Amino acid sequence: MQKKLTIAIDGFSACGKSTLAKDLAKKLDYIFIDSGAMYRGVALYCLENKLIIEGEPLVDKIIENLNHIQLQFKTIDQQSLLFLNDRNVSTEIRENAVANVVSKIATIKEVRQKLVSEQQKMGEKGGIIMDGRDIASVVFPSAELKLFVTADTKIRTQRRLDELKSKGIKSSFGEVAKNLEERDYMDTHRAESPLIQVEDSIVLDNSNLNREEQVEWVLKLIEEQ
Secondary structure, three states: OOOOOEEEEEEOOOOOHHHHHHHHHHHHOOEEEEHHHHHHHHHHHHHHOOOEEOOEEOHHHHHHHHHHOOEEEEEEOOEEEEEEOOEEOOOHHHOHHHHOOHHHHHOOHHHHHHHHHHHHHHOOOOOEEEEEOOHHHHHOOOOOEEEEEEOOHHHHHHHHHHHHHHOOOOOOHHHHHHHHHHHHHHHHHOOOOOOOOOOOOEEEEOOOOOHHHHHHHHHHHHHHO
């Protein structure tokens, strides 16, 4: 029986990491874990419980509440859905209000420690694909395959705008572009687990690749390795 790998996918927002991870998981019969969704889940909890005031997290209170935040992925109709305290929040976590604060939540050391610990437990047996910002550098530094996904900024903006429209969330190209620019800066400059490209990762620029082409690209890479 072929050994099941751990595949770590890092990259900027809206470059197609989650789409790639989901498609690979189906092809390989692996478990997909969207680490970004977990941080969004924490951000949603903080917004709903008034732990963010005028866009700024109340760090001490958030740390006090971490034990009250339970996150779980459930597969329903072949979709991996995020549940926050037994409530399906898969659509709510994609709204602009969450997108505007999630990077700030992700800078909190204690939040990252909690989620990294949970993610590592999920991946103990292999056969897992996880995407995020610090998967290869922090969560799974010994992953057999590490990918760093990137794409042209304008293409990323349009992809995110299309995603929001498909979910019935109103936004504009300018708003999305501004949000991505701010998130890119925070993700790469935060003190705790910043987004980096680790030395042994393989770069995938999917600016000119469609969904099927990028999956085939990675599957061929796996075969070669």
